[in-house]
Amino acid sequence: MAVWPVGLFGSEPADTLGHRLQEVTVTAQRKVADVIPVQTLSGEELQRLSSNSVADALRYFSGVQVKDYGGVGGLKTVNIRSMGTNHTGVVYDGVELGNAQNGQIDLGQFSLDNIASISLYNGQKSAILQPAKDFGSAGTIYMQTRVPHFADGETYHARAAVRAGSFDLLNPSALVELKLSERTTASLSTEWVNSSGRYQFRYRRVNPAGEIAYDTTAVRENGDVNATRIEAALHGTTGAGTWTAKAYQYNSERGVPGAIVNNVWRRGERIWDTNSFVQGRYIGYCGRWTTLNHVKYAFYRTHYVNNDDKQVKIDNLYKQKEVYVSSANEVEVCPCWRVAVGCDVVWNTLDADVYGFARPDRLSGFLSAATALDLPRFKLQASALGTFVHDELKGQKAPSDQRVCTPAVCASVLPFANADFSCRAFCKQSFRMPTFNDLYYADMGNAQLNPERVTQYNVGLLYDHAAAEHFVAALRVSVDAYYNKVSDKIVAYPKGQQFRWTMLNLGKVDIRGIDVSTLLTMHVAKRTNVTLRGQYTFQRAIDVTAPSDNYYRHQIPYIPRHSGAAVVNLQCGAWAFNYSWIYVGERYNQQENIRYNYTQPWYTSDVSVSRDVRIGTTALRGLLEVNNLLNQDYDVIINYPMPKRNYRFTLMVEI
Numbered sequence: 155m156a157v158w159p160v161g162l163f164g165s166e167p168a169d170t171l172g173h174r175l176q177e178v179t180v181t182a183q184r185k186v187a188d189v190i191p192v193q194t195l196s197g198e199e200l201q202r203l204s205s206n207s208v209a210d211a212l213r214y215f216s217g218v219q220v221k222d223y224g225g226v227g228g229l230k231t232v233n234i235r236s237m238g239t240n241h242t243g244v245v246y247d248g249v250e251l252g253n254a255q256n257g258q259i260d261l262g263q264f265s266l267d268n269i270a271s272i273s274l275y276n277g278q279k280s281a282i283l284q285p286a287k288d289f290g291s292a293g294t295i296y297m298q299t300r301v302p303h304f305a306d307g308e309t310y311h312a313r314a315a316v317r318a319g320s321f322d323l324l325n326p327s328a329l330v331e332l333k334l335s336e337r338t339t340a341s342l343s344t345e346w347v348n349s350s351g352r353y354q355f356r357y358r359r360v361n362p363a364g365e366i367a368y369d370t371t372a373v374r375e376n377g378d379v380n381a382t383r384i385e386a387a388l389h390g391t392t393g394a395g396t397w398t399a400k401a402y403q404y405n406s407e408r409g410v411p412g413a414i415v416n417n418v419w420r421r422g423e424r425i426w427d428t429n430s431f432v433q434g435r436y437i438g439y440c441g442r443w444t445t446l447n448h449v450k451y452a453f454y455r456t457h458y459v460n461n462d463d464k465q466v467k468i469d470n471l472y473k474q475k476e477v478y479v480s481s482a483n484e485v486e487v488c489p490c491w492r493v494a495v496g497c498d499v500v501w502n503t504l505d506a507d508v509y510g511f512a513r514p515d516r517l518s519g520f521l522s523a524a525t526a527l528d529l530p531r532f533k534l535q536a537s538a539l540g541t542f543v544h545d546e547l548k549g550q551k552a553p554s555d556q557r558v559c560t561p562a563v564c565a566s567v568l569p570f571a572n573a574d575f576s577c578r579a580f581c582k583q584s585f586r587m588p589t590f591n592d593l594y595y596a597d598m599g600n601a602q603l604n605p606e607r608v609t610q611y612n613v614g615l616l617y618d619h620a621a622a623e624h625f626v627a628a629l630r631v632s633v634d635a636y637y638n639k640v641s642d643k644i645v646a647y648p649k650g651q652q653f654r655w656t657m658l659n660l661g662k663v664d665i666r667g668i669d670v671s672t673l674l675t676m677h678v679a680k681r682t683n684v685t686l687r688g689q690y691t692f693q694r695a696i697d698v699t700a701p702s703d704n705y706y707r708h709q710i711p712y713i714p715r716h717s718g719a720a721v722v723n724l725q726c727g728a729w730a731f732n733y734s735w736i737y738v739g740e741r742y743n744q745q746e747n748i749r750y751n752y753t754q755p756w757y758t759s760d761v762s763v764s765r766d767v768r769i770g771t772t773a774l775r776g777l778l779e780v781n782n783l784l785n786q787d788y789d790v791i792i793n794y795p796m797p798k799r800n801y802r803f804t805l806m807v808e809i
Contacts, residue, residue: 188280188566188578189280189533189534189535189564189565189566189578189580190275190276190277190278190279190280190564190578190580191275191276191277191578191612191614191632191634191669192273192274192275192276192279192280193215193216193273193274193671193689194271194272194273194274195211195214195215195271195272196270196271196272197270197271198725198730199685199687199721199723200266200269200271200272201266202723202730202732202762202764202777203721203732203734205266206226206262206265206266207230207261207262207263207264207265207266208261208262208264208265208266208269208272208295208297209222209230209231209232209261209262209264210230211266211272212232212261212272212274212295213719213736214687214689214719214721214734214736215274215689215719216669216670216671216689216690216691216718216719217234217235217276217667217669217691217693218232218233218234218274218691219232219233219234219236219712219713219714219717219738220232220233220790221233221239221712221790221791222262222790222791222794222796223411223790223791223794224374224377224411224790224791224794224795224796224797226321226323226347226349226351226377226379228262228377228411228794229260229262230260230261230262231258231259231260231261232261232295234274234276234292234293235276235292235293235610235636235638235665235667235693236638236663236665236667236693236695236710236713237292237293237608237638237640237665238606238640238643238644239257239258239259240257240258240586240589240606240644241291241292241293241584241586241606241608242259242291242292242293242294242295243287243288243290243291243293243294243295244259244261244294244295244297245288245294245295245296245297246264246297246299246402247297247298247299247398247400247433247435248285248398248435248448249285249433249435249448249450249478249480250285250287250288250291250478252452252476252478252500252502253454253474253589254474254476254502254504254516254589254590255454255456255472255474255504255589255590255591256589256590256591256592257586257589257591257592261295263381263404263406263427263429264297265327265345265347265383267315267327267329267343267345268299268300268329268343268345268385269297269298269299269300270298270299270300270301271296271297271298272295272296272297272298273295273296273298274293274294274295274296275293275294275296276292276293276610276612276634276636277292277293277562277564277580277582277610277612278291278294278537278562278564278582279294279296280535280564282484282492282493282494282524282525282526282535282537283444283446283482283483283484283494284446284482284496285446285448285480285482285496285498285520286480286482286496286497286498286520286521286522286539287480287498287500287520289496289520289522289524289537289539289560289562290520290539290541290560290584290585290586291584292582292584292608292610292638299343299385299387300329300341300343301339301341301389302331302332302333302339302340302341302389304331304333304339308333309332309333310330310331310332310333311329311330311331311808311809312328312329312330312331312808312809313328313329313330313806313807313808313809314326314327314328314329314806314807314808315327315328315804315805315806315807316804316805317802317803317804318802318803319779319800319801319802319803320353320797320800320801320802321349321350321351321352321353321377321797321800322348322349322350322352323347323348323349323802324346324347324348324349325345325346325347325348325349326345326346327343327344327345327346328343328344328345329341329342329343329344330342337390337391337392338388338389338390339388339389339390340386340387340388340389341386341387341389342384342385342386342387343383343384343385343386344382344383344384345382345383345384346381346382346383347379347380347381347382348379348380348381349378349379350377350378351374351376351377351378351379351409351411352373352374352375352377352378353373353374353377353797353798353800354371354372354373354374354798355371355372355373355374355787355795355796355797355798356369356370356371356787356795357369357370357371357372357414357795358370358787372414372419373419374411374795374797375409375411375419375421376409376410376411376412376421376422376423376424377409377411378408378409379406379407379408379409380406380407380408381404381405381406381407381408382403382404382405382406383402383403383404384402384403385400385401385402385403386400386401387399387400387401388400392438394438394439394440395436395437395438395439395445396436396437397434397435397436397437398434398435399432399433399434400432400433400434401430401431401432402429402430402431402432402433403428403429403430404427404428404429404430405426405427405428405429406425406426406427407424407425407426408424408425408426408427409421409423409424410423410424410425411794413792413793413794414793414794414795415793421460421462422459422460422461422462422463422465423458423459423460423461423462424458424459424461425456425457425458425459426455426456426457427454427455427456428453428454428455428456429452429453429454429455430452430453430454431450431451431452431453431476432450432451433448433449433450433451433478434448434449434450435447435448442485442486442487443483443484443485443486444483444484444485445481445482445483445484446480446481446482446483446484447480447481447482448478448479448480448481449478449479449480450476450477450478450479451475451476451477451478452474452475452476452478453473453474453475453476454472454473454474454475454476455471455472455473455474456471456472456474457470457471457472458470458471458472470506470507470508471506471507472504472505472506473504473505473506474502474503474504474505475501475502475503476500476501476502477500477501478498478499478500478501479498479499480496480497480498480499481496481497481498482494482495482496482497482522483495483496490527490528490529491525491526491527491528492525492526492528493523493524493525493526494522494523494524494525494526495521495522495523495524496520496521496522496523496524497519497520497521497522498518498519498520499517499518499519499520500516500517500518500519500520501515501516501517501518502515502516502518502590503515503516504590511594512547512548512550512590512594513547513548514545514546514547514552514590514593514594515545515546515547516543516544516545516546516587516590517543517544517546518541518542518543518544518587519540519541519542519543520539520540520541520542521539521540521542522537522538522539522540523537523538524536524537524538525537530568531567531568532565532566532567532568533565533566533567534563534564534565535562535563535564535565536561536562536563536564537561537562538559538560538561538562539559539560539561539562540557540558540559541556541557541558541559541560541585542555542556542557543555543556543557543587545593547594553593556585556587556605558585558605560582560583560584560585561582561583562580562581562582562583563580563581563582564578564579564580564581564582565578565579565580566578566579574617574618574619575615575616575617575618576615576616576618577613577614577615577616578612578613578614578615578616579611579612579613579614580610580611580612581609581610581611581612582609582610583607583608583609583610584607584608584610585605585606585607585608586605586606587605588603588604588605588606588644592644603642603644604642605642606640606641606642606643606644607640607641607642608638608639608640608641609638609639610636610637610638611636611637611638612634612635612636612637613634613635613636614632614633614634614635615632615633615634616630616631616632617629617630617631617632618630618632624677625676625677625678626674626675626676627675627676627677627683628673628674628675629673629674629675630671630672630673630674631670631671631672631673632669632670632671632672633668633669633670634668634669635667635668636665636666636667636668636669637664637665637666638663638665638666638667639662639663639664639665640662640663640665641661641662642661642662643661643662643663661697661698661699661700662697662698662699663695663696663697663698663710664694664695664696664698665693665694665695665696666693666694666695667691667692667693667694667695668690668691668692669689669690669691670688670689670690670691671688671689672686672687672688672689673685673686673687673688674686674687681725681726681727682724682725682726682727683724683725684722684723684724684725685721685722685723685725686720686721686722686723687719687720687721687723688718688719688720688721689718689719689720690716690717690718691716691717691718692715692716693713693714693715693717694709694715695709695710695713696708696709696710697710697745704745704746705745705746705747708742708745708746708747709741709742709747710745711741711742711743711744711745712741712742712743712753712791713741714738714739714740714741714755715739715740716737716739717737717738717739718736718737719734719735719736719737720734720735721733721734721735722734728765728766728767729763729764729765729766730763730764730765730766731761731762731763732760732761732762732763732764733759733760733761734759734760734761735757735758735759735760736757736758737755737756737757738755738756738757738790739755740752740753740754740755741753743791743792753789753792754788756786756788756789756790757786757788758781758782758783758784758786758788759782759783759784760779760780760781760782760783761779761780761783762777762778762779762780763777763778764776764777764778771809772807772808772809773807773808773809774805774806774807774808775804775805775806775808776803776804776805776806777803777804777805777806778801778802778803778804779801779802779803779804780799780800780801781797781799781800781801781802782796782797782798782799782800783799784799785798785799786798
C-alpha cells in the first residue's frame with residue numbers, strides 16, 4: 155500500500171466524477187501513474203500563491219504562456235505548448251466553457267475564491283469516460299469548484315473574506331454551504347471586485363540603433379474593473395449515482411487599458427460583460443456500466459464602446475447563445491479492459507447590432523469511442539473523435555461543412571518493480587474550426603481561412619515517491635519531450651485595440667520542446683514542512699511555411715525559448731511563508747526575429763505570509779502579499795506595461 159498527500163502529485167481532482175475525498179491523505183493500491191502528463195494545484199498550495207485569478211495561477215505550470223494585457227481587468231488568455239489559445243479547452247465543473255465568437259476564454263474573469271483545484275492536461279485527460287468534446291482539445295484546463303462536505307452533526311458552513319490592496323482594490327466574497335438532507339447539499343458563492351487599475355509604470359523604448367527613444371514614468375489609465383460573480387449549486391446522491399445542478403452569473407464593467415504607443419496614455423474603450431449559464435450533470439452506476447451526462451445553456455452579452463477622439467466611434471452589442479448536450483457511457487468488459495462511447499451536440503449562435511453582420515449559426519456534433527487496458531505494469535488508452543460542423547449565415551454563403559476524425563493513443567509502463575518510476579508516451583491529432591470572428595467579422599474576418607490541425611507527440615519519464623512519515627515526504631520529478639506539428643495555424647494579433655484582431659494563417663509551425671516539473675516536500679520538524687516546486691520549459695516554435703518568407707524558421711511571436719517558475723512554501727505551525735518566482739525569456743513580438751521586434755526577458759518575485767487562528771469552531775486567517783517584490787518594469791505583451799510592486803491583504807473567517 156502507498157500513501158501520498160492529495161493534490162501534490164498531479165492526480166485527477168477528487169471531485170471530477172462526483173466522489174469527494176476529504177482527508178489529507180489517501181491510501182490505495184498504487185498502480186501505473188497518469189497516462190497523460192498532468193499538473194495540478196489544489197488546496198492550501200493554490201490558496202497561498204500570489205494569484206488574483208485562475209490565469210495568474212497557471213503561470214506556475216510548465217509549458218504554459220499566459221498573455222496578460224495588463225492590470226486587474228486586462229484580458230488574460232492561456233497558450234499551451236505554443237499551439238494557440240483556441241486549442242486550449244477550459245472545463246468548469248465538468249463542462250467545457252465555450253466562446254464561438256473568438257474562441258478565447260478570459261481566465262482573468264475566474265476568481266480562485268471558490269476553486270478547489272486546477273489541473274492542466276496536455277493531450278487529453280487520463281480517463282476514457284468523459285464528454286466527447288473533451289477529446290478534441292490539444293490541451294485542457296480543468297477547474298473544479300468546492301463541493302460541500304459535512305461531518306456528523308454539521309448542517310452548515312459559512313465563510314467570508316475581504317481583500318484590499320494596491321490600485322484601490324476591494325474584493326469581498328462570501329460562501330454558504332447547507333446540508334438540506336442526508337442526500338442533498340447546497341452552496342452559494344458570491345464575490346465583488348472593484349479596482350481603479352491605476353498604477354505607475356516606466357515607459358522606455360530603445361530604437362534599433364541603440365538610442366533611447368522614450369524614457370518616462372506614467373500612470374496606467376482606463377484599467378478599472380467593477381465585477382460581480384454569483385454561483386449557486388445543488389449536489390445530491392441517488393441510489394445509483396450522483397447529480398449536480400449549477401447556475402452561474404458574472405457581470406463586469408471594465409476599461410480596456412490599450413497599448414501605450416505614440417505617447418498615447420489613455421484609451422476610450424470600455425467593455426460590459428454579462429456571462430450566464432446553467433448546467434447539470436448526472437453520473438449513474440449500474441453494475442459494470444457507468445453513464446456520464448451533461449446539459450448546459452449559456453448566454454454571453456458583450457457591449458463594446460470606443461470613444462477615442464482620434465478613432466472611429468464604436469458602440470456595438472454582441473449576443474452569444476450556446477446549448478450543449480452530452481452523454482458518455484463506459485462498460486467494464488473485464489477487470490483490465492474498459493470501453494466507452496460518447497456523443498455531444500452543441501449549437502452556437504452570434505448576433506450583433508453591426509450593419510451587415512453575418513449572424514452565424516453553428517451546429518457541431520461530436521462522436522467519440524475509446525478503450526482502456528489496465529494491467530499491473532502497463533496502461534494503454536486509445537480514442538477516436540469524429541467532429542461534424544455545419545455553419546449557416548443570414549443571407550450569405552457559408553463555408554463548406556467539416557467532417558474530421560482525430561485519433562489518439564497513449565500508454566504508460568512501469569519498467570521496474572519499483573512503482574515510483576514510470577514511462578509514458580502519447581500521439582494525438584486535433585482539429586479546430588475557425589471561430590465566428592476569424593471567418594465573418596467585418597474588416598478583420600477572413601472567410602478563406604483554413605481549419606487548423608495539430609499532431610502531437612510526447613514521451614516522458616516520471617519519478618513519484620511518497621513516504622509520509624519520512625524526512626522527504628514526497629519527491630516528484632517529471633520530464634516530457636514533445637513535438638507538435640501545426641498546419642494552417644491561425645494567429646490573432648491585436649489590431650491597435652485589445653478587443654479587435656486581424657487573422658492570419660501562418661501555414662505550418664514546427665514546435666519542439668521539453669517540460670521539466672519537480673516537487674519536493676520535507677518534514678523539517680514537528681508541525682514544520684517545506685515544499686519546493688519548480689518548472690522549466692524549453693520551446694523551439696518556428697514557422698516552416700515557405701523558405702521564401704523572411705521569417706522562415708523564425709520563432710513565432712511571443713513564444714520564449716526558455717521559461718520557468720519556482721515556489722517555496724514553509725509551513726510552521728499556524729504560520730505559512732510563500733515565495734514564488736516566474737521567468738520568461740527573450741521573445742519577438744512579430745514574425746521576423748530581428749532586433750526591432752525583440753522583447754526583453756522578464757521575471758517577478760512574489761512573497762506572502764499568513765497566520766491561522768482558531769477560536770472554538772471559528773477559523774480565521776490573515777494573509778499579506780507583496781507582488782513584484784523587486785519592482786521590475788516588464789511587459790508580457792509589448793506596449794502593455796504590467797504593475798510594479800503592489801500589495802494585497804486578505805482577512806478570512808470560516809465557521
